Amino acid sequence: MILVFGKTGxxxxxxxxxxxxxxxxxxxxxxxxxxxxxxxxxxxAKPAAAINAAAWTAVDxxxxxxxxATVVNGAAPAAMARACAALGVPFVHISTDYVFDGAGETPxxxxxxxxxxxxxxxxxxxxxxxVRAAGGVHAILRTSWVFSAHGANFVKxxxxxxxxxxxxTVVADQIGGPTPARAIAAACLEIARQLAADPxxxxxxxxxxxxxxxxxxxxxxxxxxxxRATTVEDIPSAAYPTPAKRPSNSRMDCARxxxxxxxxxxxxxxxxxxxxxxxxxxK
Numbered sequence: 589m590i591l592v593f594g595k596t597g598x599x600x601x602x603x604x605x606x607x608x609x610x611x612x613x614x615x616x617x618x619x620x621x622x623x624x625x626x627x628x629x630x631x632x633a634k635p636a637a638a639i640n641a642a643a644w645t646a647v648d649x650x651x652x653x654x655x656x657a658t659v660v661n662g663a664a665p666a667a668m669a670r671a672c673a674a675l676g677v678p679f680v681h682i683s684t685d686y687v688f689d690g691a692g693e694t695p696x697x698x699x700x701x702x703x704x705x706x707x708x709x710x711x712x713x714x715x716x717x718x719v720r721a722a723g724g725v726h727a728i729l730r731t732s733w734v735f736s737a738h739g740a741n742f743v744k745x746x747x748x749x750x751x752x753x754x755x756x757t758v759v760a761d762q763i764g765g766p767t768p769a770r771a772i773a774a775a776c777l778e779i780a781r782q783l784a785a786d787p788x789x790x791x792x793x794x795x796x797x798x799x800x801x802x803x804x805x806x807x808x809x810x811x812x813x814x815x816r817a818t819t820v821e822d823i824p825s826a827a828y829p830t831p832a833k834r835p836s837n838s839r840m841d842c843a844r845x846x847x848x849x850x851x852x853x854x855x856x857x858x859x860x861x862x863x864x865x866x867x868x869x870x871k
Contacts, residue, residue, distance in 0.1 A: 666718020673724025690835020764838025765796030797856030
């Protein structure tokens with residue numbers, strides 16, 4: 589049995605579709621503000637593996653509430669990892685490109701020095717360090733720009749705005765790989781399976797959609813596939829200030845994930861097409 593932390597988020601929702609037999613813990617059953625309760629849930633369930641698909645994802649809100657964000661993104665996954673280590677079972681934890689400083693244009697390697705720009709990235713880095721320090725069989729899967737037919741994400745926001753606006757300004761100087769939540773869920777399940785068979789595969793990995801693109805070009809593809817006439821004007825990040833600074837470069841080198849687990853970068857354009865069908869968006 590696989591134990592999953594998360595129930596309503598994008599990746600957790602996709603996990604439920606792919607692995608309905610797993611056990612899913614929502615906030616009412618395992619509140620990440622209570623790391624000890626998360627560890628106790630693992631100890632009680634004695635799963636074959638655990639996946640943490642829950643997190644504090646409100647990037648801007650984290651700037652004002654870094655202590656709480658660090659409990660959820662840092663202390664809780666560390667406690668989960670220690671509980672899994674005590675049982676000798678694999679732990680898969682989802683992290684983020686925000687642990688890097690976003691400098692340059694080269695895709696970040698998994699061993700590139702971390703240097704978060706803000707509170708969210710710092711909180712996720714604390715989680716990564718805690719998972720590694722637990723000493724158990726684990727995979728930290730860094731991803732970026734998650735989207736799906738569920739919850740709040742860029743695709744759904746663009747579609748909503750295009751219903752009433754013929755022209756949008758979108759940031760064009762941030763580049764990254766949009767990543768389908770369904771692909772992340774499938775990767776987590778496959779990685780958990782392979783870790784159980786070969787604990788030597790423990791480590792940190794990157795997983796993002798291909799090809800890398802700007803937010804503005806991502807928006808253009810959404811409108812093109814959805815048959816929306818909304819035009820997109822490129823703007824710099826400076827023209828759209830936010831409480832938290834976003835990385836300019838979110839490109840990630842995913843070669844190690846492909847080599848170790850046989851999991852290639854997903855084609856986000858194809859996944860976008862599937863999502864538009866689910867949402868019944870027709871040209």
